[in-house]
Amino acid sequence: MSAEFPRLVGRPTVVEAYASCEALTREAARNFSYGIRLLPPDKRGALSAVYALSRRLDDIGDGDLPDAEKLAGLAEVRAEVNDLGENSSTDPVYVALADAARRFPIPLEAFIELADGVESDVHGSTYETFDDMVGYCRLVAGTIGRLSLGIFGTEQAASVRDAPAVADALGVALQQTNILRDVREDLLGGRIYLPARELEDFGVDLTVDASGRLGGPEVALLGYLRFAAQRAEDWYDRGMVLLDLLDRRSAACCGAMAGIYLRLNRRIKNEPAAVLESRLALPSWQKAVVAARSLAGRPETSAA
Structure with a gap:
């Protein structure tokens, strides 16, 4: 479902632009908003702007437009990001992001890479x-x-060189959980992200039966999902090291966002059948518990 961006008349002020991005984040970021709200105002606004543009790219890839229009939309985002320093856009997302990039060393080129990833979805890559x-x-x-x-x-200057690779590993961990959680939904949409060679080795041929239940055959599939979820936890172990490099509020934010996905991943590992009939999600109270634990300096771990 595409997120609705609040409509503003004319070029918004920076304050209005941030407010628009934060409103979108509160509405649409079902998991990330629990962490973002733990940040101080300046970082919360900046991360909301990053989320807003990331969500826009995701909506382009998942939308109902013809592929040619999706590719044009991705090209437009790339152009806007490349011109962000001189951008006179009235779009609140770009107004907020341009201000955030002046305040923080945001690697804007990562948005170009993100657009490339979404483009691979448009092309149906496997x-x-x-x-x-x-x-x-x-x-x-x-x-x-x-x-x-x-x-x-980062809090530790000596770790600045390694921190991007650790942050990257944590993102990869979260995405593995996304793929495992959404395997049925993706298959219904004509997409398979799981590695073809591994599926073959495990004897899995993904199918959805007349009732909408994922299988292929089920025993083999459940075994594969357990294996893949355990491997994802190894990536969480590598990525959660990032918390030690951040200030307390940033670590709380990161720990809450990652901790929610880690709980989902643990649920998939322990109860893989939970993803065969519907999209798995944590109840709001569990997300709140993860956020509270992170704020108290006791983030989720794969051993929990």
């Missing part, structure tokens, strides 16, 4: 090996990790 799938995950989620890191900053 992935032969796990490394191929990781390459896609880096484009659509590792980029978000690096964009967020530009706003979070």
Whole structure:
């Protein structure tokens, strides 16, 4: 479902632009908003602007427009990002993002990579090996990790060189959970992200039966989902190291966002059948618990 961006008349002020992005984030970011709200106002506004443009790219890829119009939309976003320093756009997302980029070292080139990842979805790309799938995950989620890191900053100067790679790994972990959670929904939409060679090795041929239940055959599929979720947890272990490099509020934000997905991943590992009939989600109270734990300095871990 496409997110609705609040409509403003004329060129918005920076304050109005940030307010628009934050309103969108509160409405549309069902998981990320729990973490974003833990940030101080300046970082919260900047990360909301990053989310707003990321969501726009995602909506282009998942929308109902013809492929040619989707590709044109992606090209427009790339052009706007490349011209952001001189941008006179009246679009609140670009107004807010331009201001955020002046305040924080946001790696704007990551939006171009994100657009490339969405374009691969438009073309219906599939992935032969796990490394191929990781390459896609880096484009659509590792980029978000690096964009967020530009706003979070790092507490330890010696770690600045390594921090982008760690943030990238955490994004890849989250995207693996997305893929496992959405395997049925993606298949119904004509997309398969799971590596073809691994599915073959496990004896899985993804299907949806007349009742809408995912299978292929079910026993083999459940075994594969457990395996893939455990591997994703290994990526969380690598990526959650990022929390040690951030200030307290940024670590709380990052820990809340990642912790919600880690809980989802753990649920898939322990109860893989949960994804066969519907899209798995955590109840709001569990998300609130993860956010509270993160704010208290006790983030989720894969051993929890």
